[in-house]
Amino acid sequence: MKKIKSVISVLSLYTIYNILSPSPALAVCPICTVAVAGGLGLSRYFGIDDSILGVWAGGLMVSVTMWTLDWLSRKKFKLLEKIDIKLLTLLVFLFWVLTTYVPLFELNIIGHPFNTILGIDKLIFGSILGFFAFLFGVWGDKKVRAVKGKQMFAFQKVVFPVLSLTIFSLVLYFYGGYLYKL
Numbered sequence: 001m002k003k004i005k006s007v008i009s010v011l012s013l014y015t016i017y018n019i020l021s022p023s024p025a026l027a028v029c030p031i032c033t034v035a036v037a038g039g040l041g042l043s044r045y046f047g048i049d050d051s052i053l054g055v056w057a058g059g060l061m062v063s064v065t066m067w068t069l070d071w072l073s074r075k076k077f078k079l080l081e082k083i084d085i086k087l088l089t090l091l092v093f094l095f096w097v098l099t100t101y102v103p104l105f106e107l108n109i110i111g112h113p114f115n116t117i118l119g120i121d122k123l124i125f126g127s128i129l130g131f132f133a134f135l136f137g138v139w140g141d142k143k144v145r146a147v148k149g150k151q152m153f154a155f156q157k158v159v160f161p162v163l164s165l166t167i168f169s170l171v172l173y174f175y176g177g178y179l180y181k182l
Contacts, residue, residue, distance in 0.1 A: 050109075050121075050122035050123045050126065051117055051122040051123070051125055051126040051129075051176055052172060052173055053123060054122060054123040054124060054125060054126020054127040054128075054129070054130060055129050055130035055133060055165055055172060056126075056165060056169070057123065057127050058126065058128060058129065058130025058131040058132075058133070058134065059130040059133060059134035059165045060130075061096045061097060061127065061130075061131065062130075062138075064096050065092050065096050066138075068092045068096070069089060069092055072088070072092070100127075101124070109123065110123050110124065129168050129172065130168065132168075133161075133165050133168035136164050137161030137162070137164030138160065138161055140160045140164065141156055141157050144156070
C-alpha cells in the first residue's frame, strides 16, 4: 500500500510541475491544429465535397507530423538520434497518413469509383493539395518573419496556414469542377 501511495505522490508532483512550468514553443501552434481539426468536422457535417475535406485533412496531417517531430526531439530518445531527420520525418508522416487513411478506407469513405478527380480519390487528391497548402502557409509565415524581423500581427503563425488552406479550398471549390472533365 505504501508503494502505491508513493507512486501516486510522485505522479501528482510530476503533473503539478508540468502544469505550472512554462512549455517551449511548439513547431505548429495548438490553436492552428484545433482550427484545422474543427474545419474537418464542420465540413463533413455540412456535406462539403470530399476534395475540400481532403485539403484540411492534408493540412492536419502535416501539422500533427510537425508536432510529433517536435515532441520526439524534446524527448531525446537515443534510438532516434541515430536516424536521419529526413527519414524520421518521412516515417512520422507515413504513420499519420496510415492512421488517417486506413480507417477511412475500411469505412468505405475512400475508394468509391465515382468519387474521383483525375482518377484519384477526392479525399486523397485534396489531402495532397492540403499538404502543400499547409507547408506554403508555414513557409509564408517564416518568410515574412525573416524579411520583417518580427511577426506582423497577433496569431500570424495561425493565420498563414489556415488562410492558405482556406484559399486552396476555395479555389478547389470554385474551379475543381473543371478537373472532373479531364
